[in-house]
Structure formats: C-alpha cells, structure tokens
Amino acid sequence: xxxxxxxxxxxxxxxxxxxxxxxxxxxxxxxxxxxxxxxxxxxxxxxxxxxxxxxxxxxxxxxxxxxxxxxxxxxxxxxxxxxxxxxxxxxxxxxxxxxxxxxxxxxxxxxxxxxxxxxxxxxxxxxxxxxxxxxxxxxxxxxxxxxxxxxxxxxxxxxxxxxxxxxxxxxxxxxxxxxxxxxxxxxxxxxxxxxxxxxxxxxxxxxxxxxxxxxxxxxxxxxxxxxxxxxxxxxxxxxxxxxxxx
Amino acid sequence: xxxxxxxxxxxxxxxxxxxxxxxxxxxxxxxxxxxxxxxxxxxxxxxxxxxxxxxxxxxxxxxxxxxxxxxxxxxxxxxxxxxxxxxxxxxxxxxxxxxxxxxxxxxxxxxxxxxxxxxxxxxxxxxxxxxxxxxxxxxxxxxxxxxxxxxxxxxxxxxxxxxxxxxxxxxxxxxxxxxxxxxxxxxxxxxxxxxxxxxxxxxxxxxxxxxxxxxxxxxxxxxxxxxxxxxxxxxxxxxxxxxxxxxxxxxxxxxxxxxxxxxxxxxxxxxxxxxxxxxxxxxxxxxxxxxxxxxxxxxxxxxxxxxxxxxxxxxxxxxxxxxxx
Numbered sequence: 001x002x003x004x005x006x007x008x009x010x011x012x013x014x015x016x017x018x019x020x021x022x023x024x025x026x027x028x029x030x031x032x033x034x035x036x037x038x039x040x041x042x043x044x045x046x047x048x049x050x051x052x053x054x055x056x057x058x059x060x061x062x063x064x065x066x067x068x069x070x071x072x073x074x075x076x077x078x079x080x081x082x083x084x085x086x087x088x089x090x091x092x093x094x095x096x097x098x099x100x101x102x103x104x105x106x107x108x109x110x111x112x113x114x115x116x117x118x119x120x121x122x123x124x125x126x127x128x129x130x131x132x133x134x135x136x137x138x139x140x141x142x143x144x145x146x147x148x149x150x151x152x153x154x155x156x157x158x159x160x161x162x163x164x165x166x167x168x169x170x171x172x173x174x175x176x177x178x179x180x181x182x183x184x185x186x187x188x189x190x191x192x193x194x195x196x197x198x199x200x201x202x203x204x205x206x207x208x209x210x211x212x213x214x215x216x217x218x219x220x221x222x223x224x225x226x227x228x229x230x231x232x233x234x235x236x237x238x239x240x241x242x243x244x245x246x
Numbered sequence: 247x248x249x250x251x252x253x254x255x256x257x258x259x260x261x262x263x264x265x266x267x268x269x270x271x272x273x274x275x276x277x278x279x280x281x282x283x284x285x286x287x288x289x290x291x292x293x294x295x296x297x298x299x300x301x302x303x304x305x306x307x308x309x310x311x312x313x314x315x316x317x318x319x320x321x322x323x324x325x326x327x328x329x330x331x332x333x334x335x336x337x338x339x340x341x342x343x344x345x346x347x348x349x350x351x352x353x354x355x356x357x358x359x360x361x362x363x364x365x366x367x368x369x370x371x372x373x374x375x376x377x378x379x380x381x382x383x384x385x386x387x388x389x390x391x392x393x394x395x396x397x398x399x400x401x402x403x404x405x406x407x408x409x410x411x412x413x414x415x416x417x418x419x420x421x422x423x424x425x426x427x428x429x430x431x432x433x434x435x436x437x438x439x440x441x442x443x444x445x446x447x448x449x450x451x452x453x454x455x456x457x458x459x460x461x462x463x464x465x466x467x468x469x470x471x472x473x474x475x476x477x478x479x480x481x482x483x484x485x486x487x488x489x490x491x492x493x494x495x496x497x498x499x500x501x502x503x504x505x506x507x508x509x510x511x512x513x514x515x516x517x518x519x520x521x522x523x524x525x526x527x528x529x530x531x532x533x534x535x536x537x538x539x540x541x542x543x544x545x546x547x548x549x550x551x552x553x554x555x556x557x558x559x560x561x562x563x564x565x566x567x568x569x570x571x
Contacts, residue, residue: 013502014521017386026383037503093361094354119384119502119525122364124342128319128351137433138319140348143496156435157497158317158344159261160448163435177503178496209360213377213390218528224535224545229554233566235534238550240570243532245511246454246478 001056001147001169003046004107006100006114006126007075008036008090009068013119019215026120026215035071038115040182041175046113047079048180049147057081059107063090063099069198077185077193084199091208093121097129098205104134110169111152116141116176127174137167140174249275249282250335251303252326254345255290262409262451263341263402265301269410270368270402271339272302277371278337283307285329285422287322287345289315292419299417301410307332307422313431316438317345321430323352328424330357335397342401343450350401359397366406366529384502384525404450405508405531441497449498452481454511455530457500459485459523461516461537461556465493470560471515477567483507485517501526516556519544536560 011017011031018027035043043060050056060075060083062068072083086099104112117124124140131138143162144155154173156163185193227235239246251271253264260268268284275282281304286295295306307329314321326349330338338353340346342364354361362378366388370377376398382389393400449455456475458468468482475482482498489499500507502525512530516537517523524547527533535548538555545551552559 011383013384013525017383019387093351097355120382122382122384124347124363125351125354125361128348129355131319132323132352132355138348138352139433140319141344156344158438159450160256161438161440161497163316164437164439165433165435167433177499209354209394210362211392211394213392215382216388216390217386218388221547221549224548224551226551226553229552229559232552232554232559232562233569235550235552236563236566236570239511239532239534243511243549245532246567246570 001050001053001111002107002109003050003056003058004061004104004109004112005039005043005046005058005075005080006061006112007039007043007071008115008118008120009033009062009064009071010036010118010120013037017217023214023216024212033068033071035075036115036118038117038119038176040115041177041179042113042115043075043078043080044182045145045175045180046111047183049145053147059084059109061086061100061103063088063096063203065089072198073193074185076196076198077189078183079189082197082199084201086203087200088203092210093123093125094129094209095205095207097126097133099203100126100130101133102204104130110150112170112172114174116174127172131172134170134172136170136172138172139165139167141176142173143176143179145173145175145179247336248280248333249278249337249339250330250333251282251284252338252340252346252349253284253286253295253298253306254341254343255286255288255294258289258291258294260290260294260298261341263343263404265409266404266407267339267341267402268298268301268303270407272410273368274337274339275302277369283333283335284417285326287314287325295419296416299415300412302412303417306417306419308419309422309424311426313434316435318431318434319348319352320433321426322349323356324426324430325424327353327356329422338397338399340399340401342403346401350399354399357397357399358395359399360393360395361399361401362391362393363401365400365402368407369400381529385506385528386525403508405453405510441495447479447481449481449483449500449505449507452507452509454478454480455483455500455507455509456480456513456515457483457485457517458488458515459517460487462488467557468494470557474513474560474564474567477564480511485523514544515560517544518542519547
C-alpha cells in the first residue's frame with residue numbers, strides 16, 4: 001500500500017499574527033513554523049496503517065519553498081519513508097491541489113491523506129479538489145480510518161453525528177481528531193531522517209484562481225466588563241438589555 | 247445567468263445556516279441584477295422549501311431521489327453541478343459546513359470556478375472585480391480575496407449573515423433530476439449515527455453556546471452547564487483537555503483542532519483560554535468568561551466576565567434566566 005501524506009508548513013499555533021506593511025503577506029519574521037496540526041493526524045495514521053500491514057511506504061509531500069524542509073525532515077523523523085517538495089510558494093488551494101494531484105497520479109498512490117484544513121488559510125478545500133482532479137472519492141473530514149485490503153472504512157463527521165463510509169483505493173481523506181494520537185519524533189527517528197530521500201520537483205499546471213488582496217486583523221475588543229460574582233444574575237440582564245443576545 | 251444557492255435540509259426542515267445562505271444568495275443576486283435559485287439537498291418538505299421565498303429565493307429545485315436524503319459527495323456534486331448548468335449560475339453559494347466545504351471543493355474543479363470558503367460578509371463587486379472577506383489564521387485575521395474567472399463559489403460561515411425574512415412570501419418548488427446513476431452513490435454512507443445533543447441543538451448551528459473546561463472538576467458536574475444551556479436554548483461544548491480525558495465527547499470540543507463556532511453568545515465556564523481554544527471561538531459575537539482565576543487569559547478576549555467559582559455562579563445564572571421568563 002502506497003500512502004501519500006500532504007503536509008503544510010504553518011505558523012506555530014501560539015503565534016501572534018502580524019502582516020507586512022502593505023498587508024499583502026503574513027509577516028514571517030521571528031515566527032516558528034510547524035507541521036500543520038491537522039496534517040499530523042494524517043501522517044501518524046498513515047504510519048500506523050503501514051506498520052500494521054507490515055509493508056508499504058509513506059511518502060510526505062509539501063508544496064513550499066526550501067524553508068519548509070526542517071518540517072519535512074521532522075515528518076521523516078516521525079516515520080515517513082521519503083519526501084517530495086514541490087518547489088513553489090503555495091499561491092492558493094487550487095494551485096496546491098494541482099501539485100498534489102500531479103504527484104499522486106505519477107506515483108500511483110493508493111491512499112492520499114491530509115489534514116482537514118491548514119490553520120493559517122483555513123480553506124478546507126484541497127482534499128476535494130484533489131479527489132475531483134483525480135476522479136476518485138474524497139472523504140472529508142474523517143475521524144477514523146481503518147484498512148482491510150483495498151477497502152477503507154472511515155468515520156466521517158457530519159453536523160450532529162457521523163457517517164460510516166466504505167471506499168476502495170484509491171481515495172483521498174482529510175483527517176481530524178480523534179483519528180490517532182500524533183507522534184513526536186524520537187532520537188533514532190531524527191538521526192535516520194537525515195539520510196531519507198527528499199526529492200525536489202518543479203510545479204506544474206495553471207496559476208491560482210484566487211488572490212489575497214489584503215489581510216486585516218479583527219477590531220480590538222473594548223475590554224471586559226466585570227460583574228461581581230455575588231450579583232451574577234446581573235449578567236443575564238446585561239446580555240438581554242445591553243448586548244441583546246438573549 | 248443566475249445565482250444558485252445550495253440549501254441543506256434535515257428532517258424536512260431547512261437548516262438555519264441554509265436560511266443564512268439563501269439570504270446571502272438573494273442579496274448577491276440583487277447586486278448582480280439577477281435572481282437566486284435554490285437547489286435543495288437532504289430530506290425536505292415542499293412546504294418548507296416554498297418558504298425560502300421569505301429569504302428572497304425565486305425558485306427552488308428539488309430532486310426527490312430517496313438516496314439523496316443522506317450526504318453522498320459524488321451524487322451531491324453531480325446534482326449541484328447539473329443545477330448550476332441548467333440555471334447558467336455564475337455564482338454558487340453554500341454553507342461553510344462539512345457538506346458545503348466537501349462539495350464546494352469538488353464543484354470548483356468540475357465547474358472551473360474560483361472558490362472562497364469561510365466567508366463572513368457580502369461581497370464587494372466593483373466592475374469586473376469580485377472581492378470577498380474570509381476568516382483566516384484560525385479566526386485571528388481576515389483576508390480580502392479576489393475571486394478570478396467567470397464562475398465563483400462562496401461558502402458562507404455560519405452566523406455571519408442575518409437571515410432575511412419577508413413573511414408570507416413563497417417560492418415555487420420545481421422537480422429536478424440530475425439523472426443520477428448507481429455509480430454516483432459509490433461513496434454513500436453505510437450507516438449514519440446521530441449523537442445525542444443537549445436540548446437537541448447542534449453545536450455548529452447554535453446561536454448560543456455554554457462551554458465547560460477543566461474548572462468544572464469532572465463530568466459529574468456537567469449538569470450545571472446543561473441546566474444553563476437548557477434555560478438559554480443553547481448548545482453545550484467543552485475545551486480540548488475535557489474531551490481528551492473523556493469527560494465529554496469529541497463532537498463537543500471547540501478550538502483550533504476541534505469545532506470552530508461563531509455563535510452570538512459564547513459562555514466559557516472554568517476555561518482558562520489557551521490560544522488554541524480562542525482560535526475556535528474568537529469570532530463569537532459576545533464572549534462571557536466565568537473563572538475563579540482573575541489572571542485567566544480568556545478575560546482579555548471576553549466582553550463580560552465574572553471572577554468567581556463556577557459552582558456558585560452557574561446556578562445563579564440559570565435562575566436569573568428562568569426569572570426572565
């Protein structure tokens with residue numbers, strides 16, 4: 001079984017978000033980048049399934065410039081076998097999906113996994129685009145994934161519940177909690193990751209279909225209005241008469 | 247040329263988020279000097295679909311194929327694409343739901359359309375430029391995005407748009423068939439399992455949310471959260487540590503890696519306000535924080551706060567809501 005796991009390089013979850021002076025780009029200065037937390041579920045589950053099967057490969061794919069390589073190496077340290085970096089600034093979801101679909105087609109992967117969305121762009125788009133480009137099913141967002149031969153059983157979150165879905169390979173799934181407990185690399189993994197293959201390829205396809213004109217921060221909060229605990233009921237009156245939310 | 251709105255239905259009712267989407271779509275249609283048609287998915291009644299006229303919808307298409315009752319990505323994508331083609335829709339509007347996002351992304355490839363998800367406002371349309379505002383960086387920022395090309399798909403974030411309501415106005419419901427085959431249902435769910443929702447209110451759809459953290463001390467105390475939620479007509483939620491230790495199920499976990507909510511009122515009880523939790527709730531209209539630690543970071547993001555013991559404060563709040571009548 002050949003697994004392809006797509007990872008994004010995103011600002012650490014505790015990052016204070018700022019932008020370049022023209023508000024066109026995220027300000028990367030001094031920011032630590034991590035593997036997108038949703039993608040860690042995809043990566044760990046692929047490794048678990050490969051281990052359970054006792055054979056197969058897990059390839060990590062990232063669309064990004066050279067500065068994403070430390071996190072690609074981290075994914076290799078966690079247990080992926082090899083990696084591919086598409087050497088491009090990820091312009092939008094469509095552009096990224098084209099790169100993934102191209103690699104997936106060429107490599108003949110059976111299972112394509114990724115996180116449900118990235119915590120920076122929050123698009124929740126790439127998995128469906130890849131599935132449609134390849135003409136294969138997409139299950140999004142998936143909370144559980146088990147394989148039996150070429151058939152996968154997934155739990156898909158729906159509003160208010162879940163669905164049990166069965167699909168045959170090849171398929172795309174976007175992953176979320178509680179699929180698995182994401183792994184962290186150990187020393188042996190870090191050492192072996194240094195020698196695992198990381199192939200760099202150039203992008204394919206058309207350009208993007210969307211463009212960010214400007215980023216903005218939300219308006220600052222006015223500050224909290226504190227109500228004494230002994231008069232807690234006063235809060236309810238404020239929510240009705242002042243905030244008008246009840 | 248028209249605007250096509252995808253309306254999700256459940257148990258015969260149109261979902262609240264779809265009423266918002268219908269309102270959004272009819273306003274976009276007005277901006278473009280055209281009309282808005284809806285394509286309904288899920289289990290719907292004709293009477294409820296006709297009421298979409300109140301949100302400015304001119305016509306509702308409905309395929310009564312029984313297998314469309316539950317979400318099937320392949321079939322829904324084909325159905326909506328066929329409706330878009332029939333109506334010559336240049337703009338397609340969906341809810342930013344699990345269904346909307348899953349179908350919208352496939353549709354964008356099939357229809358060669360630009361796609362924006364997580365959209366929080368009506369678009370700005372200036373000449374040929376079509377600009378939408380969307381949430382980014384897990385609610386910590388917004389992005390104004392230009393949608394290029396002739397066709398556009400917009401997924402609207404829940405609770406971002408106030409639904410229109412022109413009482414008594416109805417829309418004709420027209421039978422529609424996308425000629426679906428068995429192959430289109432290859433990824434149909436084998437089983438659908440609905441979870442118990444406190445008071446029957448779905449968290450992602452909720453207008454009001456009462457949420458608990460580790461300060462609740464244990465699952466045996468959750469009746470305090472549920473009592474207030476019931477009195478307010480709110481959904482219940484929890485922080486990640488709470489779902490991690492199985493005090494509450496995962497589907498109640500809000501935060502960066504849980505469910506993102508944007509209700510009108512979010513009441514956080516015994517939650518300190520880690521940045522990952524804030525990322526899931528910070529687009530709520532009004533945030534109330536109850537915590538005995540006055541230094542809890544959540545107070546910085548709150549509109550109203552009570553420094554106090556949740557076990558003392560929550561019953562008082564529930565009582566005060568009941569007294570409002």
